Amino acid sequence: MRDPYDVLGVGRSATESEIKAAFRRLAAQHHPDRNRDDPEAQVRFKEVNAANQILSDPQKRAAFDRYGEAAFRPGGSGGVDFADFGGLDSIFSDLLGAFGLRTGEGGHVKKTLEVTFEESARGGKKEISYERIDICGGCQGRGAAPGARVDTCSACGGRGRVRYQQAFLPIALERPCSSCRGTGSIPSARCPKCDGAGVARGERTLSIDVPPGIEPGSTRTLNGEGHRLKPHQPPGDLELLIDVAPHPFFRRSGDDVLCRVPVTFTQAALGGEVLVPTLGGKVKLKVPPSSQPGAVLRIRGQGFPHRLRSGAGDQLVELAVEVPEWLSDRAKSLLKELGDELGEDVQPERRSFLEKLKELF
Numbered sequence: 001m002r003d004p005y006d007v008l009g010v011g012r013s014a015t016e017s018e019i020k021a022a023f024r025r026l027a028a029q030h031h032p033d034r035n036r037d038d039p040e041a042q043v044r045f046k047e048v049n050a051a052n053q054i055l056s057d058p059q060k061r062a063a064f065d066r067y068g069e070a071a072f073r074p075g076g077s078g079g080v081d082f083a084d085f086g087g088l089d090s091i092f093s094d095l096l097g098a099f100g101l102r103t104g105e106g107g108h109v110k111k112t113l114e115v116t117f118e119e120s121a122r123g124g125k126k127e128i129s130y131e132r133i134d135i136c137g138g139c140q141g142r143g144a145a146p147g148a149r150v151d152t153c154s155a156c157g158g159r160g161r162v163r164y165q166q167a168f169l170p171i172a173l174e175r176p177c178s179s180c181r182g183t184g185s186i187p188s189a190r191c192p193k194c195d196g197a198g199v200a201r202g203e204r205t206l207s208i209d210v211p212p213g214i215e216p217g218s219t220r221t222l223n224g225e226g227h228r229l230k231p232h233q234p235p236g237d238l239e240l241l242i243d244v245a246p247h248p249f250f251r252r253s254g255d256d257v258l259c260r261v262p263v264t265f266t267q268a269a270l271g272g273e274v275l276v277p278t279l280g281g282k283v284k285l286k287v288p289p290s291s292q293p294g295a296v297l298r299i300r301g302q303g304f305p306h307r308l309r310s311g312a313g314d315q316l317v318e319l320a321v322e323v324p325e326w327l328s329d330r331a332k333s334l335l336k337e338l339g340d341e342l343g344e345d346v347q348p349e350r351r352s353f354l355e356k357l358k359e360l361f
């Protein structure tokens, strides 16, 4: 075993954050996925992990400072078999943590599922891919290399667990056997893909049913689609957080769709018809005469489907009366004439869109 301080390249008095930073840097540098052509990388990577396990844990670090590597040999003079405490679980959680993956309690995984505005209204199928730890495909979880002989572990007699005595505690405790990593058997050669762990990282793709009308911020849990941290353990769950991408034209308010549609001064004053996009395609909307800027019109049933009852919300259309940017000489003189005809009468004060909405409910 190499001196963990040398492995991480830090001094004896290194702080917790210095150790963490060194670990992250070296783990990324020697990660086997980044060094596929270099078989030595895996060895260096494990060494970095082992060093971090000792130096990131104050108890283990103190034991190393006091007893050196003897503290980490089974039955070493440190009195406690520290190497067994972390074991595979903590290698994985350190590792995943360093790469921004959280295994969470029991291997639960959290992911965000982004859907479009239209998908959140109509529903549909959505694919999601994520990295997941599961039974190793190279050994089907046995941890043995192909063709390797598998013997019963002599350290635990095949039970996978051993009893141990902790200082100051009068009773013996049980922990997973470190010799066989809790499996109860020892292969003559370890599976090269998972190094005997029986579980490995892989890509998982799922097809998710998005129900119509799904709300942003809602969650869905898929049982058993999280990480399997040990071959004989049930996998954790996958929790999906639904995120709805903003739409350039529509907004959502409850089960209603809100939008803003430009109309000309003439359409607003005389009334008319405008084409309005909805989630179900374009519809003709009647603009009543004397419509004020900011008036809100309702298109029934073009909103989001109600979740708990039948039917759907509405689309609320705010009218934006547009003033022309360019006028011909004839248009100018017509407008001037119109101005003279209308006089200086002040139009009704425009109320805000929100105030209009409040009146509707």
Ligand SMILES: [Zn+2]
Pocket (backbone or CB within 6 Å): 136, 137, 138, 139, 140, 141, 142, 143, 144, 191, 192, 193, 194, 195, 196, 197, 198, 199
């Ligand atoms: Zn394997």
Ligand SMILES: [Zn+2]
Pocket (backbone or CB within 6 Å): 153, 154, 155, 156, 157, 158, 159, 160, 161, 177, 178, 179, 180, 181, 182, 183, 184, 185
């Ligand atoms: Zn064993």
